[in-house]
Amino acid sequence: MNTEQVAKKVVELVRKQAWYDALDLYDDNIVSVEAYSAGGGSPETRGKEGVRGKIDWWVNAMEIHSFDASEPFVGHDRFVVQYDADVTDKKTKERRKLSERLFAKNSCRAWTEIHALRTLDRPRDAFSG
Secondary structure: OOHHHHHHHHHHHHHOOOHHHHHOOOOOOOEEEOOOOHHHOOOEEEOHHHHHHHHHHHHHHEEEEEEEEOOOEEEOOEEEEEEEEEEEEOOOOOEEEEEEEEEEEOOOOOOEEEEEEEEOOOOOOOOOO
8 A cells, every 4th residue: 555545544444433443554563652651651652562552542541522534644655634532531531622643654664653632622731842
């Protein structure tokens, strides 16, 4: 698959909340970098199994009321997608709206994802940079 095909398939799958299926599009050596790290750990996760753990956390920690993905912007070996979500933290019962941009770059199928997160109802408190 070329970059545009991967980008469109990622969008199609995340709109269905088929997170694990979207992960299957990436190489085993994926690198995923979050905007910030929770609990003082590294914001970087390497490998498909590590990213699968992040998906497990998301699915178990959040009640998703709505989730949308923009059409991808594709250029050469990269693409950008904006995700907008309305979620409730299952533990704290806090409901919030999130907006995240996914920047993905393909280096010989070893994809790198960089996430920029903003909590819309609490501007800039969870935004890095």
